[in-house]
Amino acid sequence: MAHLTEDDRRVWRSWADAAGEAAVDHALRDLYDRLVDDIAGRSPTCWLSGKCCKFESYGHRLYVTGLEIAWMLGQIDADARARLDAAELRGMDGCPFQMSKMCGVHAIRPLGCRIYYCDPAAKSWQNEVYEQYQNELRRLHDQRGLTYRYMEWRMGLEDARAAMGGAANG
Numbered sequence: 001m002a003h004l005t006e007d008d009r010r011v012w013r014s015w016a017d018a019a020g021e022a023a024v025d026h027a028l029r030d031l032y033d034r035l036v037d038d039i040a041g042r043s044p045t046c047w048l049s050g051k052c053c054k055f056e057s058y059g060h061r062l063y064v065t066g067l068e069i070a071w072m073l074g075q076i077d078a079d080a081r082a083r084l085d086a087a088e089l090r091g092m093d094g095c096p097f098q099m100s101k102m103c104g105v106h107a108i109r110p111l112g113c114r115i116y117y118c119d120p121a122a123k124s125w126q127n128e129v130y131e132q133y134q135n136e137l138r139r140l141h142d143q144r145g146l147t148y149r150y151m152e153w154r155m156g157l158e159d160a161r162a163a164m165g166g167a168a169n170g
């Protein structure tokens with residue numbers, strides 16, 4: 001279990017409050033929609049291998065902002081909440097939302113999930129596009145006066161659970 005300071009808890013509450021605002025919801029959905037269009041124009045191939053969700057097995061990490069986690073937790077359904085509440089995030093190989101080789105929260109997944117493709121051809125543009133949209137996320141934090149923190153996905157989910165009393169309170 002994460003050991004958070006009162007300041008950490010305050011920051012998580014501020015992200016959760018902001019994520020519940022219509023303007024922030026709209027800004028995130030717009031950013032993700034524009035990213036989908038940007039990626040579609042590059043035509044990467046998704047082989048539905050599930051490798052993108054198996055971080056340790058395939059040698060990569062997913063990093064997100066606290067605001068992205070707070071927003072996603074406000075959107076997840078009861079099944080996804082139950083999976084997260086039951087997950088042992090420390091030491092987990094992959095994402096708690098992976099179901100077989102598929103994403104159980106595909107429509108609300110964070111930026112890093114949306115841009116990562118195993119397709120070797122995608123490596124030529126992934127970093128540049130990721131940086132562009134990550135900078136937009138940073139600007140959204142700044143515009144809203146929100147603390148910006150960039151964190152590993154599973155540890156961020158664990159901190160969110162600790163700060164907000166479990167995924168069921170999303």
